[in-house]
Amino acid sequence: MSKNLDGLTITIVYGDRRDIYLAKKLIEYNARLLLVGFDKDELRFSFKEMNKVEFHNDLIGPAKKTDVMVLPIPGVDSQGFVKSTSKSKLYFNDEVAMSFKPKILVLVGMTSTYLLNLKEKYNFSLIETAELNDFAILNSIPSAEGAIAKAMELTSITIHNSKSMVIGFGRVGITLARMLKGLGANTYVAARSSEQLARALEMNCHLVELEDMDEKLPEMEIIFNTVPSLILPRQKLKLLNRDCVIIDLASAPGGLDYNAAEELGITAYLAPGLPGRVAPVTAGNILGSVYPELIVNHISKGRGGVTNVC
Secondary structure: OOOOOOOOOEEEEOOHHHHHHHHHHHHHHEEEEEEOOOOHHOOOOOOHOOOEEEEEEOOOOHHOOOOOOOOOOOOOOOEEOOOOOOOOOOOHHHHHHHOOOOEEEEEEEOOOOOHHHHHHHHHOEEEEEEEEOOHHHHHHHHHHHHHHHHHHOOOOOOOOOOOOEOOOHHHHHHHHHHHHHHHOOOOEEEEEHHHHHHHHHOOOOEEEEEEHHHHHHHOOHHHHHHHHHHHEEEEHHHOOOOEEEEEOOOOOOOOOOHHHHHHOOEEEOOOOHHHHHHHHHHHHHHHHHHHHHHHHHHHOOOOOEOOOOO
């Protein structure tokens, strides 16, 4: 499908540095951009590119004239505050939503009850992108690389020959396990699904059923959690060696009891949004390869409502 965005005005609300490279890609596809919360000095656009860009400090002005609004991957909190590394406080609230043109499309990585309520109230189209297969699989690469890099930084051992556990075996978990195996780690996969465990066995990983995880936790040197719920409460953390390092890739508040980890002297690092931090060029280009097709496909089919394809 053609990704030509000629004639479309697209607003990008700054989340992190990957949005700079997303912006460059959308300009390549002939979109007109309204950039909110961006640092002009960081952009380094050519003069020709700058002719296709307007800068704004809030969302009200862009809301009135945009065809598509791209929110940051982490989305918007329960108070309407946009989750961004920008110095500016940006809000997506009733005033913004009621200013939208008819048939506007909003793209966001992770939706929330707050956003869904606004969508129902003001009837705009909303696509949640983080769980779309093409985006999530590609995005798992910088996520996994960043997690392993952080583990290398926080441990005093090599990944090679380490006892490393991956909890959860979705898209990120599979990529993580494959990379750990490639680095020579003794890779354990803890999952509930028999299908996921079968895939882990095919990859020559050690299998751990979630219900039996307690037996293996004392042996682990590095744990990578991808499960977005409290999978490592205090009683499980007590089983760990105090030199064990946990890299938590679950969305905030994470998948473990951080207060307990601190009290027990266990190093635990909450690492959502790694792609935008460790590999913004690659992460931005991934967005730039997925979003244009989503936009064109949505417009051509006249879709409405919330799309979330797992």
